[in-house]
Amino acid sequence: MELRLNIEGAKTQELARGIAAAEAVLARAGITALQGAEGLFALEGWDIKGFPEDDRPTEEEDRAATVWLEADEAAAAACCAGWPEEKVPHHQIMELIDVPRTKLQAEAIPDTWPERKQLYPDVVKRLEITTGPDRQIDFDIAFVLGWVPERPTLDRVEPLSEDGDRIPFFTSDLAQVEEMARKALKDWTIEIDRDPCDAHVFNPAASDDGDELRMAAWRDFNGSFHMEKPPANPAIALTLAMMRGQSMHFE
Structure with missing residues (x-):
């Protein structure tokens, strides 16, 4: 396994210089690249699952993730x-070749990950244009996020999550979506508009250029629009904003 940098326009010698700097940080901390990558995967996986207390990364994983980010x-x-x-x-540019980039990918059944990854942009697009609640979109979101092992369809018995719960009503139940969002992002600000429908989710401690820490459903933070018309209802708006925030995991 080896480190790789994804920096557009960088020359070979510049990339080599960057990798050497990263390796020096890891060496000083006594952390291998694999330990750092696995620590980051554990942290990302905890984020994706909504920060459950019973799946918190270990102190070793947390430290390894911190060192990886410093590197x-x-x-x-x-x-x-x-x-x-x-x-x-100003985003993460380093990866370890042959190690899955996110815990979501690592835990996904290998032959379903390509389908999940391919389905993600389609789900976002359908959230943008749907005219109302759509249970198939609910199912597809659960599949994309790895909550169910295979893609459910309306013509079959609805599957339950790993915890035995029904798949959330992402496109119709605002209270349910908001509860999940606030649980996952405890210190973040969640703003929901109803006329027109829109949602903004952001970390108030982030800088203005921290795009990965600011998600909008319709009107972006710079005043531009993600699509022509606003979302069909507030639940869809908040779900759409949250799904935009998952984009880094599907690159």
Whole structure:
């Protein structure tokens, strides 16, 4: 296994410089690249599942994830030294080849992950254009997020989640969607508009350029619009904003 940097426009020697900087950070901390990557996967998986107390990453995983992120920052700084500020990436750019990029991918049945990944943008698009509650979209969201082992369809008995619960009503039950969102993002701000329907979810501690920490259903934070018309109802709006926030896990 080896580290790889995903930085557009970087030359071979610049990438090598970045990897060397990352390896130095890992070595000083006494953490292997594999330990760091696995720590990050554990942290991401905990995030995806809504931060359940019984699945919290261990102290070792948390420390390894922290070191990995420090190595990632060092790699970007070293690789992009002397670059114009607007070209320097401010998102994660490092990965370990042959290790799944997210715990969601790692836990997914191998032959269903490509389908989940391919279905994600389709689900987002359907949330944008649906005219009302759609149980098939609810099912597809659960499948994409790994809550059910196979893609449910309306012509079969509705499957239950791993906990024995019905699949959430993502497109119709605002109270249910809001409860899940607030549980997953305890310190975040969740704003829901009803006329027109829209939703904004953001970390108030994040900087203005922290796009990965700000999600909008219809009107984005810069005033632009993700689509022509607002979502059909508030539940769809909040679900859409939350699904946009999952995009990094499906790249």
